[in-house]
Amino acid sequence: MIRVLVVDDDVRVARNHQEVVESQPGFSVVGVAHTAAAALTQIHGHRPDLVLLDLHLPDASGISVMRALRASAAAAAPQQTDFLMITAVRDIAQVRSALHGGAVHYLLKPFPLSALRDQLERYAVARRQMDAFGEATQQDVDRLFGLLRPPAARSLPKGLTSATVDLVAGVLRDAPEEVSASEVAERAGVSRVTARRYLEHLCADGRAELRMRYGSAGRPEHLYRWVA
Structure with a gap:
């Protein structure tokens, strides 16, 4: 079961994303947060596999959440948490920061919920294939990165x-x-x-x-x- 934390400052949007995740076989929502502080608390408490992270939060940016988690992971035992950015922020500097921080994808609002569903499916397939690999060939790597590539670019x-x-x-x-x-x-x-x-x-x-x-x-x- 892939454990997911939903982070969005809009309660209604967070609920919609939670419902999409819970409708996907093999996924479960372990928590919902509306601030950066609450997100970090729940990440450390629940240790989710994936965080659906909004960049625009009332107390800090989603990028700061990623950086804080990576910093704490570097100082202690690594925490294997992936981030799927879900935001209306279109500034390319923020996109670059998200990619540098290790985001698996960047979904721009507004988008049809089917786009989120599709990305969750691709993420699940990629995780399953990584778990099955001992050593990866170049073909394996190309396929994994291809699964997480934006559908429009494929x-x-x-x-x-x-x-x-x-x-x-x-x-x-x-x-x-x-x-x-x-x-x-x-x-x-x-x-x-x-x-x-x-x-x-x-x-x-x-x-x-x-x-x-x-x-x-x-x-x-x-x-x-x-x-x-």
Whole structure:
């Protein structure tokens, strides 16, 4: 279970983000904070894996929260906490500071909640893959950094659209068990060939997995499941 702390000075926004996190399988919210001081207290108390951190807080900036945590970690046992910045601050100096501080991504308000959901899914996949690695190859590193890259910066293969990616991903995510390309095609309202192309893309992206089921005769059946 990925433990998340939500930090935002706006109570309503914090509640919305909390609901998105709690709707994601494999995630739990360990606390909600509305100030930098409360954020640091809860980070040290709950030791979350991920902090959804607003930059604009009433008593200090989100950057100062990151720096304070890194400083305390350097003086004691390292605390493995990642930061996903969620803010309306567009100043490039702040963006640079967030990146230097180790933020895994920087989401600019306003954004659709689906963007947060997608980033959480990518973060979960990246963590799962890192936990599985002993030593990483260059290909492994490229894939991990690619998972955390902003979706808008990731070009889709020729002929694929983001709307259909979301459609097929939603069908696969909601499936209670492994499904074939034909089943995905029927539920998504697309052709089997189209479903197969998008399923292969999701597998290459690390959000889905393929398993071959071999029968007594004929070609093996391709079964897909959502792993994010």
